Amino acid sequence: MIKQYFALCALCLMACLAFAQEKLSIQVIDERANPIVGVTVSIGNITQTTNTRGMTTFPKVTGASQTVKASYLGYETASQVIPAGQSTLNLILKPAMHQTGEVFVQSTRARENGPTTFSNISKEELRKTNLGQDIPFLLDQTPGVVVSSDAGAGIGYTSMRIRGSDNERINVTLNGIPLNDAESMGSFFVNLPDFASSVESIQVQRGIGTSTNGAGAFGASVNIQTDVLETQPYAELNNSYGSFNSWKNTVKVGSGLLKNKYAFNARLSRIATDGYVERASANMQSFYLDGGVYTQKHTLKATLFSGKQTTYQAWYGTPEPLLTGNREELPAYADAMEIFDETERQRLFNADRRYNFYTYDGQTDNYQQTHAHLQYSFTPNDKVSIQSALHYTRGAGYFEEFRADDRLSRYNLPNVIHGTDTISRTDLVRQRWLDNHFYGVTYAANYKVSNDLRFTVGGAYNEYIGDHFGEVIWARYASTGNLGDRYYFNDAKKTDFNIYGKADYRKDDWLLNADLQYRIINYRAEGPDQRAVYLDFRDNLHFFNPKFGTTYFINESANVYGSYAYASKEPVRKDYAENPLNEFPRPERMHNVELGYRLRESNFNLGVNAYAMLYKDQLIATGALNDVGGSIRQNVPDSYRAGVEFDGAWIISPQFEWRATAALSTNKIRNFVEYIAIYDADWNMAGQQVNTYDKTDIALSPSTVLSSDFTYRPMEPLALSLTSKYVSRMYLDNTSSLDRSIDPSFVNNLRALYTLSAWGLERVDLNLAVNNVLNTKFATNGYTWGSIDPSGTHNFYNFYFPQATINFLLGLNIRF
Template sequence: MKVIYNWLFTAVFALMASVAFSQSTVTGTVIDGDINQPLPGASVLVKGTTDGVSTDFDGKFSVNTTKTSGTLVISYMGYISQEIAFTGTSNVGKIVLKPSSVGLDEVQVIASVAVDRKTPVAVSTVKAQDIQLKLGTQEFPEVLRSTPGIYATAQGGGYGDGRVNIRGFGSENVAVMINGIPVNDMENGAVYWSNWAGLGDVTSSMQVQRGLGASKVAVPSIGGTINIVTKTTDVEEGGTISTSIANNGYLKYGMTYSTGLSKNGFAATVSASKISGDGYVDGTQFSGYNYFINLSKQFTPNHKLSFTAFGAQQEHGQHYNRSTIAEYKQTEAGPNRFNPDWGYLNGSEYNISYNYYHKPQMSLNDFWQMSDNTSLSTAVYASFGSGGGRRTRGDKLGSDAYRLGSSDQPIDFDQIVQENKDRGALGSSDIIYNSVNKHQWYGVLSTLKTTIQDKLTITGGVDGRYYIGSHYYQVDNLLGGDFYLNTTSSDNNYNQPLRVGDIFGKNYDGKVLRGGLFAQAEYEVNDSFNLFVASDVSNTTYSTVDFIKYASTDPDRKSKKVDFLGYGIKGGGNYNLDDHNNVFVNVGYFSKAPFLTNVFQSSSSTNANPDAINEKVFSAEIGYGFRSSKFSGNLNVYRTAWLDKSISGSIQRGSGNEPLYYNLTGMDAVHQGIELDFIYRVTDKFKLKGMASLGDYQWKSNVSADVYDDITDNTTTIDLYAKNLKVGNSAQTTFSVGGSYDYAPKSTIFIDYNYAGDMYADFYVTSRSKADAGQAWKAPNYALVDLGIKHSFKIGTFDAALFGRINNALNTEYISDANDVDGTAQSALVYYGLGRRYSVGLNVKF
């Protein structure tokens, strides 16, 4: 027996020694070939084994394996994978991963993508794999919720109705660009995310530049810039089939396919998906088609041409009319599901707030590498939008007497239809009409870039845009009657019977012509010190044509053209103290034109507002960054002074009624704060992320406001006492912490905690007509927890990934948006945020 024990001991020892002596450690560094910087988070796997790690913040890796020789597979979403052979313990050196898309680097020239430890701006970048992991059924901007200075909500819960604020500035003062092309509405600066609902499928990266940013377009942003860079054309042939389901009947399915780059330099990528669902909030059913196409041709090694087109044709029910907290609490559906804006007509769901729109965007990008140091990148683009939203005329649609029960029940459209039929020759008392909006938008954005002696990079270009928007009210449903008597006294068809298809109330064109020049000089003093200065000048011309109030021969039908000359200058520098620490500073001043909606007294007026003047902005920021193999962090301090701001909007007058429109100029505000964010790689598999943002956003002046009623065509002027009021509708204190764990080489589980506090209600101008009105109402603070998992596996020879997400996992009840009436919670009109939602998705690559 002793002999046997000795034999077993010897065998086990020999086996252990064999394993120990056969272990190898392979090290190296992975470089992002797009920006020549380390690529953290890249996957490094020993082929044929489960031995693998992820690169650290410096792009470095060290993987242990029992193999004495083999092949490393290095991969990262959006990049071409590489296989590197190794023998024994060794250092394989630098491994450069190239983007898997043709022309991505050219797009980034126009998009002005910031470079870490070089571009002196506060920046956060979200890669495609993070969007894929966390987006789910959320609104596209909500994926930015864990970014410093960001406040994002789904507003009323309608599909694509979300909004995002940066440092307290709304979307009209945040530049949103897709592949470097601006998409903010040319008349009012708004961004309608429902028009870009398919972006989550085709985004390569999304970069948020807070404050002045690095954007080179002629009209700068105030709060920041959101640069969305889509996929171009993949180098390798292949595609993805995807599908996902979620709560409330959510269903999405689609496919993406790339031909790969052929020998003659041609490549194509197409993507399409179908989406539908009932909506989390009652009466917010939706459906849509998302599509994307990119065609690329490389004529010579130095000359590329690509065509891109994408869009989202959609329609969805909306939750437009807000309610008080008490009214929501008393509803049967509950605060985060109740919606007063829908009911039943002939047994089917029917909405009084409903949106439909299709806004395809097309661009032709030409990239010419003129020499080793000089390149010219030009984008010619066009967009043609068409759609609208439902509205109502009449008192019954806003009355509780015409609901299927009490005030919290759906609208009984059939009762209104019957009463309209009974009115006979009197016509309909209540109707549904569409506020129709169409536009044509053409533009060119061209950038010339040259480098002198590898030190000085000079960039200059032209930014030209022409826009014409057509807006009118059109009868959509007479609800049982034969006609509706027009009650808008200013119309040229006043007191005339209107039938389905007739136009009334509003019918005008708004025209915008903008041209500008921009220039930037970037000087690399040495490997550690980088300076830049940028300037721009632009002229904006506004005009309107009113077709509903004036005869075709009336000279007042067309407005005079109104010009605004804008300019700006900004500069800054980044200094890398050593391999780990850097500091930066930027400062800028610019004067920009107000929006068309502020230049004219009302949306359809041809009388220019004599008080409309340029808005002036001064902004300064200082930042500190730290990078190491385990920890990365940023600290920013900023202050933005905003003078002579112009504001336009609407005041809700109650369910089912037309809003009042207001227009004010000369508002001053100060936005200042501190931001901190970090990433800590606890182990190769476990990563922590966090941020904290402390803001102080206040109005600093009292002004007068014009309030316009487009039913009576009356305009009244009121005094607005806003000085020292908090800027509303954006949480001024936010923080988040999240963790992710790679439980397998390509599988991840995550949890995110997001807190929002000091969110003051946006105030109605009519509620602030007295000096002693007090501070705006502050909504309760709240926190949300999100969970998710990604698991990668094989289906035959195909790579597949399964995604699962739970948003608002604790089903927290919270107020996400609020309008102040008298400074109290009792009268505030609010939206509740969405409750717990889940989604499950499957992607299969072929």
């Protein structure tokens, strides 16, 4: 029923092309009367880009005058009041006397109308939704995105999957500088709380995308651009409060342009919550500072930002019987979870969907990450620009946990002799540390031969040094241990070099694109890990990643595009350390084909694309997790993801606007082999049962993801929105078993934004979000594990990360 409803909505949205409205036509030109292509033009909450004639059209303004704004890289922002009823407007953009900062991302972003499948999220769009939730939740309405939160409400540890690909396959850059952790490949926005408050725009490229720096993009890349130059001084106070005692407090100031050359910005933020899940609290602080020298040809910008978080662990998840109500299964789950204390068993038996396995007060993740960037741009003329950056990231922290009746030998400690008793087990508290450094250089040079031909050469060299070690900080029976002793120590080093070249050539109605990248990775680790297993590996990899594409312009409003890309990606640390097949992991390789159609009209935007991602040796999640919540993966020789995506927006009238997305896909493994451990009467592993599947679904990859955002503006200062999200069934492992799956979910949110200018203030926003307004009980992430017991029964245990029921966030933002 839900699928039919959204399919009907999509058809209605496409049918809207048949309706005509009175239009306001705007042309943007330079001082020589040449049209400027790709200019961002906005009226109120509606944003468009100009076509090849510098034109764009909006619904005709009625009833009152409004202000139109136009901005483009290298030009000063222009604004002009449009009288009610006016139907045409010419805007002249003057060359900017200063570079503003967009130049730092132009080498790694997809060009407007290029043969790449992407979505752009502007600062204005982020402003409407940024009430303290992590960046993945702010991207929830982009095509094919599925988000989840360990704590349930979008604050703390969050994750996202795009086209079924998780954080480890999503490349994230900040102004072209890699954010992904060099070893795990994940991007942990919990370490950058409230970073969205310092973001100018985000581009999400689906598939392999264009060549970028850092980890290979095997599902998507997220290109984040931080705030650009503001020539006028400003100050902002942004505060929100919501369910689960959630708070966000932000102070942000900027100097504007001083002495026509210098500018500084600063932000200080605090985010805290008790969490939806029991004890899943988060307490996070961050700061952001930048200062720059801006001239017409040169920009030198230094940026320092840091985040510190203390997050109570909730990565164990909730046992399935607490969600389904089949409480007769809870004793078996308690045994499997090794809960033998009667008090804890009763706590489990009486719990609800908010259950948290952990109870120790100090069961927290504590981490601080500080980034320093120094970026330089030189633009000697309108044909050449050169950018370079130095970066350094310092990360250090630990997670602490209580261990009941653990073996002393696991911590290299001898047994304790107490009278005539020999004590080999003890209660203890341990900390497991990460202490790392990440630094490097990025560079790019852009040459515009003519309006029809452009070249880019860029790349990066990055180096990572990381130590992994553990300490026992308390034990009931301390044996010979001393505070500060390390029971394991493993160090790792990874270097990553890449160089790429890009060319764009426009010939009549065709735009041709070529993009070639060469990448070298050297990765080694040595020393015992947390399992007391000596981890010693070295992997040297060389990758050549070519990409080709073309766009055909049907007319000034519509085009079709096609592209082919090939990419390779190295395994992550856990693939070497915890391979379920006891094999040395192989790098993943993928062919990516994209075909799409775009239409940009005055009141209607449409994008439809089809894709195929064909993998060799894809590292697939088995469905099980390691002891820090990471998914255990194995290589599978042959797998694929293929589908169709839709992204549309219809401005029905100045009062009504509708946006919708759809992602329909099939995600399969061919000839998958499953291994299930078999235990004998003494619970020793006696072998494995092998099951084969000709074709099966990839774990945690939904076949249908749909979203809708309907906005109504009863008056100019007020916007009311209903957003909806449907995610189809997802399987916890790779067997397509309904018994090990996540039910489909359909979730609706209400938003209200009231904006005014009064009392000498530039802007006041009153923002209300009521999330999950229908109180749906759902989950979007989980895991499973099991074995065959001595009786020959296959037992499996499913765990989920339940998302919050109805909750709210209320924000008040003031800009001076």
